[in-house]
Amino acid sequence: MNSLKNKSLVSINDYAPEEIELILETAERFEKSPPAGLLSGNVIAALFFEPSTRTRLSFESAVKRMGGRIIGFADAGSSSVTKGESLKDTILTVSNYCDLIVMRHSLEGSARYASEVSPVPIINAGDGANQHPTQTLLDLYSIRKTQGTLDGLNVFLVGDLKYGRTVHSLLIALSNYNTTFNFISPTELRMPDEYKLILEKKGLKYYEHDDFTDIISRADIVYMTRVQRERFSDPLEYEKVKNIYVLRNEMLENTKENLRILHPLPRVNEIETDVDDNPKAYYFEQALNGVYVRQAIIAAILDKI
Amino acid sequence: MGEVKQLSVSAIRNGTVIDHIPADSLFSVINILGLEHITTQITFGTNLDSKKFGKKGIIKVSDIYFTEQEINKIALVAPAARLNIIRDYEVVEKHQLTIPDEIEGIVKCFNPSCVTNHEPVRTRFRIISKNPLRLKCHYCEKITDEEHLTII
Ligand SMILES: [Zn+2]
Numbered sequence: 001m002n003s004l005k006n007k008s009l010v011s012i013n014d015y016a017p018e019e020i021e022l023i024l025e026t027a028e029r030f031e032k033s034p035p036a037g038l039l040s041g042n043v044i045a046a047l048f049f050e051p052s053t054r055t056r057l058s059f060e061s062a063v064k065r066m067g068g069r070i071i072g073f074a075d076a077g078s079s080s081v082t083k084g085e086s087l088k089d090t091i092l093t094v095s096n097y098c099d100l101i102v103m104r105h106s107l108e109g110s111a112r113y114a115s116e117v118s119p120v121p122i123i124n125a126g127d128g129a130n131q132h133p134t135q136t137l138l139d140l141y142s143i144r145k146t147q148g149t150l151d152g153l154n155v156f157l158v159g160d161l162k163y164g165r166t167v168h169s170l171l172i173a174l175s176n177y178n179t180t181f182n183f184i185s186p187t188e189l190r191m192p193d194e195y196k197l198i199l200e201k202k203g204l205k206y207y208e209h210d211d212f213t214d215i216i217s218r219a220d221i222v223y224m225t226r227v228q229r230e231r232f233s234d235p236l237e238y239e240k241v242k243n244i245y246v247l248r249n250e251m252l253e254n255t256k257e258n259l260r261i262l263h264p265l266p267r268v269n270e271i272e273t274d275v276d277d278n279p280k281a282y283y284f285e286q287a288l289n290g291v292y293v294r295q296a297i298i299a300a301i302l303d304k305i
Numbered sequence: 306m307g308e309v310k311q312l313s314v315s316a317i318r319n320g321t322v323i324d325h326i327p328a329d330s331l332f333s334v335i336n337i338l339g340l341e342h343i344t345t346q347i348t349f350g351t352n353l354d355s356k357k358f359g360k361k362g363i364i365k366v367s368d369i370y371f372t373e374q375e376i377n378k379i380a381l382v383a384p385a386a387r388l389n390i391i392r393d394y395e396v397v398e399k400h401q402l403t404i405p406d407e408i409e410g411i412v413k414c415f416n417p418s419c420v421t422n423h424e425p426v427r428t429r430f431r432i433i434s435k436n437p438l439r440l441k442c443h444y445c446e447k448i449t450d451e452e453h454l455t456i457i
Binding site: 011086087088105106107108109110112113127128129130131194 | 416418420423424442447
């Protein structure tokens with residue numbers, strides 16, 4: 001019995017650990033033997049009320065490599081379907097034309113709401129600052145693939161830990177695997193207490209730092225995120241710290257052999273380009289893993305695994 | 306003192322009396338209970354002197370008995386309120402309020418980017434802490450605390 005059949009994926013919390021495991025295993029299988037033709041006859045709608053080229057292309061690639069068709073729009077401005085129309089009406093209309101809806105929307109909770117009104121399952125491809133569960137699953141896949149396990153790793157989360165939805169969801173997902181966390185961020189962008197509380201309740205260790213040059217040798221995974229100027233109340237404070245959260249190639253010299261650098265992309269300047277050729281850089285492969293993971297999620301929901 | 310009270314808010318024969326409502330929450334309570342739709346006799350009093358609150362409000366509704374679920378909704382704005390069931394001018398039952406575990410359609414989500422503030426969606430929260438009051442939005446998953454609590 002496939003418990004993911006017809007089940008919307010709105011938040012990473014919607015999946016039980018066994019269900020996460022099922023997605024990771026299926027993605028691994030699809031990576032080894034591509035599931036060409038698996039979705040022949042299926043139509044997937046990709047409704048990007050808010051543009052996100054990278055995520056949309058990844059979903060399109062996932063669907064098309066399985067022989068499925070994709071319909072939809074890349075941003076709400078260019079679609080007549082959404083002019084003045086309520087989200088509910090758009091979802092109810094589009095659900096007539098497809099087997100599954102992938103949606104991205106700037107309003108938080110929009111995907112949950114859509115999943116409650118839609119007769120076809122919804123995959124949340126990002127709802128504002130709230131959730132982006134397929135990103136979290138591809139992060140888990142990338143970690144497991146490079147480390148051989150998800151258990152007992154030392155994970156460094158670097159950059160904007162206050163507003164970064166990616167790191168929050170990843171933290172929650174990894175908290176089931178006995179992870180040790182190191183949080184590296186400017187004081188103003190520290191990990192919120194509610195997430196630290198989750199770790200404390202589970203008896204997991206975490207450490208907070210404002211620099212990582214001296215401790216990076218302990219890391220199994222370094223997950224980089226961008227520190228944005230507009231997050232700072234004082235622009236001078238940004239100028240002071242902006243170079244601390246940049247990864248440079250020489251910092252990788254005495255690091256562990258198994259260390260891999262992840263980043264949700266797009267990168268701006270938080271990873272210098274000379275890191276790209278280092279075998280420990282993994283962010284472009286990470287993006288490729290997104291295709292396998294999204295294939296696995298779609299196939300599971302359409303009960304084709 | 307008793308007589309002064311009689312004058313401001315008269316006794317009812319049968320129905321429900323909600324007492325010890327903080328004066329500034331009276332209209333929220335009226336709203337939450339939907340009293341504007343009730344056709345039986347209702348009397349309100351507000352800014353009455355109270356040892357406990359300074360100023361309190363009181364509501365007397367004739368011939369109406371609320372369900373526990375309905376009445377617990379007002380616990381969010383008037384946690385110390387007391388509920389008396391009246392039959393033939395006598396108090397036959399007294400209730401303390403308890404804050405429910407989930408609430409729907411009463412509180413506004415404080416997150417301006419929440420879908421409930423832009424689309425016609427009924428709000429829904431899980432109460433993750435009763436004291437201090439913390440509500441987690443079913444939609445945006447953000448937490449609305451006591452300080453940011455607004456009744457719809
Ligand atoms: Zn909300």
